[in-house]
Amino acid sequence: MVRVGIIGMGIRGRLYGRAVLQNPDAQLIGFAEINPKSLRDAEEFFGIKGTQDYRELLDKDIDAVIIATPDFAHTEPALAAIERGFHLMVEKPLAMNVEEAEKIVESAEKKGIKAQVAFENRWNAPFVMVRESINSGEFGDIYGMRITLNDSIYVPTQMISWASRSSPGWFLMSHCVDMALWLTKKRVKSVDARGIKNLLKKKGIDTYDMIDASLRFEDGSIAHIFSSWILPESIPYVAQFKFEIYGEKGYSNIDFTNSVITNASEKYYFAGMPTLWADIHNRLTGAPIWMLDSFIDAIENNKPIIATLEDGLETTRIVAGIHRSIEEEKEVRIY
Numbered sequence: 001m002v003r004v005g006i007i008g009m010g011i012r013g014r015l016y017g018r019a020v021l022q023n024p025d026a027q028l029i030g031f032a033e034i035n036p037k038s039l040r041d042a043e044e045f046f047g048i049k050g051t052q053d054y055r056e057l058l059d060k061d062i063d064a065v066i067i068a069t070p071d072f073a074h075t076e077p078a079l080a081a082i083e084r085g086f087h088l089m090v091e092k093p094l095a096m097n098v099e100e101a102e103k104i105v106e107s108a109e110k111k112g113i114k115a116q117v118a119f120e121n122r123w124n125a126p127f128v129m130v131r132e133s134i135n136s137g138e139f140g141d142i143y144g145m146r147i148t149l150n151d152s153i154y155v156p157t158q159m160i161s162w163a164s165r166s167s168p169g170w171f172l173m174s175h176c177v178d179m180a181l182w183l184t185k186k187r188v189k190s191v192d193a194r195g196i197k198n199l200l201k202k203k204g205i206d207t208y209d210m211i212d213a214s215l216r217f218e219d220g221s222i223a224h225i226f227s228s229w230i231l232p233e234s235i236p237y238v239a240q241f242k243f244e245i246y247g248e249k250g251y252s253n254i255d256f257t258n259s260v261i262t263n264a265s266e267k268y269y270f271a272g273m274p275t276l277w278a279d280i281h282n283r284l285t286g287a288p289i290w291m292l293d294s295f296i297d298a299i300e301n302n303k304p305i306i307a308t309l310e311d312g313l314e315t316t317r318i319v320a321g322i323h324r325s326i327e328e329e330k331e332v333r334i335y
């Protein structure tokens, strides 16, 4: 039985709490949530007393910690959990700079813990299937990828309160970069990116509206990633994800915009993306749930970790490079 504590009981933390409850090999021991109202809500929902101070949670009798704090607040609790020798699942991006990500990787290596980064698309069925096609040689060598992952402006203005301390690069592109690396097993040599700050800044959220990045791999192949955080709210979904793969012998197109439910009644609106996760007859299913199950399985049955801290560090290197390239207005080397 893996005894789990969760730090950060926002959208993701609460989802993981529910996933832990339905996993027969895991037990939810407690959680930490800095915001008093969110703490009360979580206590009421789970019927467990939590704490505002994550250090109190780490004093409990637990085996594993899940970190679901905002992008900028992963490192400190991650290092504290590692220090105590707890197994760890950290939300993406692992950290928002390379030094912090390296420190997490090094500390975890010393302690010999099981640690996973929540790159949930590694459990997202279309990506898993396309990866098998790539591995089987169906498309030949992969020469290019064209990836778009956008959010409705609802996300940085209403869904999360900390958008000014993140960006479409950290919040969205970290998924795209991880998928590009996981699907192709290639290494990025350099990045060249551009970004614009205008609309969100006018609304008092000082971050990029959109980022456009070109990645060059060591073998000469290329990827293009575009992420906007300002799609109008009239768009009938929160996230829009399209992923094209151009190979020597074939092409693959994964398009999640067709897998959402859009209802038209009094208005036309987004009613869910059941391919991401869904509650089916009181049982949660989908990528984030299978990812949590995989983490528990790795601890309980000594199985390999599917999205490692090193993978998280690699993505942090590239997303940090994207931001550096925007600021310096030039192509920057990763290796």
Ligand SMILES: NC(=O)c1ccc[n+]([C@@H]2O[C@H](COP(=O)([O-])OP(=O)(O)OC[C@H]3O[C@@H](n4cnc5c(N)ncnc54)[C@H](O)[C@@H]3O)[C@@H](O)[C@H]2O)c1
Binding pocket: 007, 008, 009, 010, 011, 012, 013, 032, 033, 034, 035, 038, 052, 054, 068, 069, 070, 071, 072, 073, 091, 092, 093, 118, 119, 120, 159, 160, 161, 171
């Ligand atoms: N893997 C994915 O597909 C995916 C999807 C969405 C979000 N995320 C990531 O998950 C993380 C959390 O996102 P979210 O949407 O749940 O955000 P959120 O704002 O809903 O939740 C974060 C919570 O952490 C709490 N918090 C902040 N600092 C804390 C601290 N020191 N101790 C305890 N609690 C603290 C906040 O009060 C908040 O309730 C982010 O890094 C985000 O990028 C990942």
